[in-house]
Amino acid sequence: MATFQIRGLNLNIRKVYADGRVGYRHYHKRGKGAVCIGETPHKLKGDLPAEMLERALAAAKAERAPPPPVVGKTLRALFDEWQNSAEYRAEVRSPNTRQLHDDNIDKWCAGTYTSERGAEKKFGDMPYILVEQDWAKDKLLTFRDRHSVGWRPCKVAAAEANKAGRGDDFPAKPKLGAFFIRTDGPKPYGFQFRETPKAADHLSSTLGSCLSWAKRRGKIKINPMEGVEKLYRSDRAMIIWEAEHLKQLQAGAAVEPARQCPAQIWDGVLGAALTGLALVDLIRLRWPMILDEVIDLAGGRTKTGTEAMPPILPETRMLFERIRRDQIEAKTYDPEGFVFLNSRGKPWTPSGFGGSFQDAKAAAGIGGERHFHDLRGTAATMFVASPRNYSDLQIDLFMGWKEGEGARIRRKYVNARNVAKGLQALLEGETRQSIAAVAG
Numbered sequence: 001m002a003t004f005q006i007r008g009l010n011l012n013i014r015k016v017y018a019d020g021r022v023g024y025r026h027y028h029k030r031g032k033g034a035v036c037i038g039e040t041p042h043k044l045k046g047d048l049p050a051e052m053l054e055r056a057l058a059a060a061k062a063e064r065a066p067p068p069p070v071v072g073k074t075l076r077a078l079f080d081e082w083q084n085s086a087e088y089r090a091e092v093r094s095p096n097t098r099q100l101h102d103d104n105i106d107k108w109c110a111g112t113y114t115s116e117r118g119a120e121k122k123f124g125d126m127p128y129i130l131v132e133q134d135w136a137k138d139k140l141l142t143f144r145d146r147h148s149v150g151w152r153p154c155k156v157a158a159a160e161a162n163k164a165g166r167g168d169d170f171p172a173k174p175k176l177g178a179f180f181i182r183t184d185g186p187k188p189y190g191f192q193f194r195e196t197p198k199a200a201d202h203l204s205s206t207l208g209s210c211l212s213w214a215k216r217r218g219k220i221k222i223n224p225m226e227g228v229e230k231l232y233r234s235d236r237a238m239i240i241w242e243a244e245h246l247k248q249l250q251a252g253a254a255v256e257p258a259r260q261c262p263a264q265i266w267d268g269v270l271g272a273a274l275t276g277l278a279l280v281d282l283i284r285l286r287w288p289m290i291l292d293e294v295i296d297l298a299g300g301r302t303k304t305g306t307e308a309m310p311p312i313l314p315e316t317r318m319l320f321e322r323i324r325r326d327q328i329e330a331k332t333y334d335p336e337g338f339v340f341l342n343s344r345g346k347p348w349t350p351s352g353f354g355g356s357f358q359d360a361k362a363a364a365g366i367g368g369e370r371h372f373h374d375l376r377g378t379a380a381t382m383f384v385a386s387p388r389n390y391s392d393l394q395i396d397l398f399m400g401w402k403e404g405e406g407a408r409i410r411r412k413y414v415n416a417r418n419v420a421k422g423l424q425a426l427l428e429g430e431t432r433q434s435i436a437a438v439a440g
Contacts, residue, residue, distance in 0.1 A: 028059035035059040076124035082210045104206035113139040137224035148200040151191040159190035197231035240378040254365030261360045275310040276379030283348040285339045301400040308400030
């Protein structure tokens with residue numbers, strides 16, 4: 001091979017040795033990173049010797065090869081470091097939230113984007129330092145937007161009524177509102193293609209939390225997910241459970257014959273309305289946590305870890321005493337055990353209670369506009385509107401809100417206009433009398 005066919009050679013570089021000899025060195029490329037391919041006592045003319053030619057070809061091939069991947073510097077590796085950090089274990093306490101992060105991390109690592117050169121690449125293999133580039137934010141948000149629509153389970157009857165297609169594979173480009181029946185399982189399953197902005201927000205929240213941790217650690221200087229607005233917006237400040245809704249739930253008269261709310265579910269509903277505890281905290285409540293004046297939620301709230309000590313109102317005391325008597329009579333009472341048990345005398349699981357609660361709502365004819373978590377808002381409103389004039393600090397402690405955030409979160413649950421329109425009298429009168437009538 002002729003010398004001119006190898007680009008970038010730098011030959012015949014004069015070298016004077018300590019003993020006075022003069023020689024010539026020959027390189028592939030110039031400056032830093034140049035590779036010495038040989039040395040001769042005279043200048044080279046014509047083609048390279050075979051040995052030097054082989055070295056020059058190897059250096060040219062190495063130059064064209066892509067750089068080896070940097071181990072431990074990818075976005076996937078950054079996710080692993082974040083999940084193994086002390087901050088993650090301290091901040092993400094809920095098993096459900098950890099599972100959600102796991103699912104979202106798998107989506108991010110398997111997700112693809114188009115590079116500036118048009119190549120299709122995976123986010124999981126992307127060096128995480130590239131998130132600081134200007135183009136990265138658009139790539140990340142574009143992937144987030146793909147998850148703002150998707151298939152969600154629905155009743156098979158609804159899918160059949162809307163002339164759904166049948167098959168094992170989902171349509172490649174369905175229209176919003178399209179229905180589909182999957183038939184490859186033991187029984188048909190219905191799905192509807194609809195907007196899912198909350199799922200997209202969860203996806204961006206997982207990445208944003210990881211990059212915020214990386215920024216605090218000094219791994220990156222710019223977090224592109226900072227300041228990204230959420231797609232899902234919901235204001236549930238006006239939605240609480242009032243006396244009429246509680247009575248409707250208890251009666252279960254929307255079906256024929258009427259199916260009253262199961263006693264174990266009704267006890268949980270009253271417990272949430274009187275204490276303001278979230279479902280995961282309510283079902284893990286034990287008898288030793290119930291003190292004379294307050295409930296001491298050991299370890300703080302499951303979701304946030306903040307301390308929560310709801311007061312024991314007279315109606316709350318009546319409810320607990322009745323549950324204790326019922327458990328003693330059923331021989332399921334354990335002084336160290338759980339307060340709320342299912343019909344088999346076993347502790348509730350979140351999914352078990354949630355499914356039974358949804359059945360009770362359906363029997364009562366209460367639609368999806370009211371959730372179990374809205375009972376927490378009912379309790380917050382009762383505390384704010386109470387004639388006992390609880391201070392902001394007390395209400396923060398009751399609800400397990402972080403100090404300094406009480407006013408902002410309270411505005412979410414408690415609307416001042418409700419109190420101005422007389423909801424205080426409603427909650428302190430009719431609602432509490434209704435609860436008292438069934439709690440004792």
